[in-house]
Amino acid sequence: MVGLFFGLASEPLAAEKLFSIGPLDITNAMLFSVITAAFLVALLLMAAKYSQLHPKSKLAYIIELLIDGIWSVAIGTFGDRKTALKHLPLLATLFTFILVGNLSGSGLLPGVGTITAHTGGHVSPLLRPFTTDLNATLSMAILTIGLVQFYALKQLGLKGHIRHYFAKPLYNPMNLFIGLNEVFGELLRIITLSMRLFGVIYAGEVLIAAVGSLAGNFAWIATVPTVLLEIFFSIIQAYVFMMLSATYLSVAIGGGEHDKHKAEKPGKELEPAKA
Amino acid sequence: MNHVDPALIKGLAIGLGAIGPAIGVGLIGASAVGAIGRNPEMQGRILSTAFVMAGLVDAVLAFVLLIVFTT
Numbered sequence: 001m002v003g004l005f006f007g008l009a010s011e012p013l014a015a016e017k018l019f020s021i022g023p024l025d026i027t028n029a030m031l032f033s034v035i036t037a038a039f040l041v042a043l044l045l046m047a048a049k050y051s052q053l054h055p056k057s058k059l060a061y062i063i064e065l066l067i068d069g070i071w072s073v074a075i076g077t078f079g080d081r082k083t084a085l086k087h088l089p090l091l092a093t094l095f096t097f098i099l100v101g102n103l104s105g106s107g108l109l110p111g112v113g114t115i116t117a118h119t120g121g122h123v124s125p126l127l128r129p130f131t132t133d134l135n136a137t138l139s140m141a142i143l144t145i146g147l148v149q150f151y152a153l154k155q156l157g158l159k160g161h162i163r164h165y166f167a168k169p170l171y172n173p174m175n176l177f178i179g180l181n182e183v184f185g186e187l188l189r190i191i192t193l194s195m196r197l198f199g200v201i202y203a204g205e206v207l208i209a210a211v212g213s214l215a216g217n218f219a220w221i222a223t224v225p226t227v228l229l230e231i232f233f234s235i236i237q238a239y240v241f242m243m244l245s246a247t248y249l250s251v252a253i254g255g256g257e258h259d260k261h262k263a264e265k266p267g268k269e270l271e272p273a274k275a
Numbered sequence: 276m277n278h279v280d281p282a283l284i285k286g287l288a289i290g291l292g293a294i295g296p297a298i299g300v301g302l303i304g305a306s307a308v309g310a311i312g313r314n315p316e317m318q319g320r321i322l323s324t325a326f327v328m329a330g331l332v333d334a335v336l337a338f339v340l341l342i343v344f345t346t
Contacts, residue, residue: 009290013345099327192338195334195338196331196334196337199334199337199338199340200330200333200334200337200340203337203338203340203341204337205345206340206341206344207344210344233330233333236311236326236327236333237330239326239327239330240327240330240331243327271328
């Protein structure tokens with residue numbers, strides 16, 4: 001009985017097809033992600049337009065606070081102002097995009113998942129939070145790891161990049177084994193990055209539905225703690241995705257850590273920190 | 276053993292799968308509290324790192340919930 005209930009309450013694992021343009025099927029998750037991207041571009045452009053030294057507009061002020069938080073993460077990870085400034089747009093894009101998707105997944109945005117469309121004889125929600133679709137998170141993870149590889153190749157060159165995985169005496173079997181492990185780990189990062197985001201957000205949404213169906217008439221009050229928990233997890237997961245991609249980037253381009261070791265030479269330790 | 280209630284299996288899966296993340300979150304919390312006790316002026320950075328680590332560990336429980344609810 002309970003199993004039947006869960007099966008009925010949860011939404012299907014795959015995003016549903018709404019219509020198709022030629023051979024390309026447009027699903028509801030794709031539709032919502034395009035709408036979100038357009039909305040975010042418009043919002044951030046507007047904030048950038050109204051941004052000034054002493055911001056009078058509240059929107060610009062709030063967006064500047066957000067970007068400042070991302071900036072502190074970037075400068076903490078890369079350790080170098082120039083590199084951090086170069087990679088800030090990627091991190092800000094990832095964070096805001098994932099955050100909007102996650103928050104709509106925990107039921108904060110009205111209309112997402114509740115407005116339905118009748119297509120091809122069956123009813124499906126018109127908008128679906130794209131982070132509850134494995135395709136979206138997988139594509140984001142592939143893009144992120146691909147960009148990491150691209151920047152590493154650009155920074156270190158092909159030889160330096162391969163040296164990053166395989167240490168100097170290659171005839172040593174241990175070095176070869178460690179290098180192969182590292183390459184495999186790079187592929188595994190795509191899987192873990194995508195599955196973590198997808199798993200947490202989708203399981204959260206299903207959990208809300210399950211609690212709602214178990215509570216019956218009192219679903220309106222019983223789901224409140226779960227929704228609050230999901231809002232917390234949404235923010236944490238968006239932050240984790242952004243921070244992990246920043247860490248991968250900083251390790252791959254060999255910035256951050258080496259500079260930190262240079263700065264922490266024993267001779268410089270006696271100088272007072274002016275921060 | 277021919278007819279096992281699926282609800283029993285699901286409950287067992289949630290219970291057994293929650294052991295690992297629970298231990299992990301407990302360890303994170305214990306070390307975070309210990310670290311704040313050692314140097315309280317670093318509280319903000321320690322707490323943010325601890326939350327991120329809790330987010331990483333919670334993903335394991337999310338996988339369990341995902342498998343349980345979708346099968």
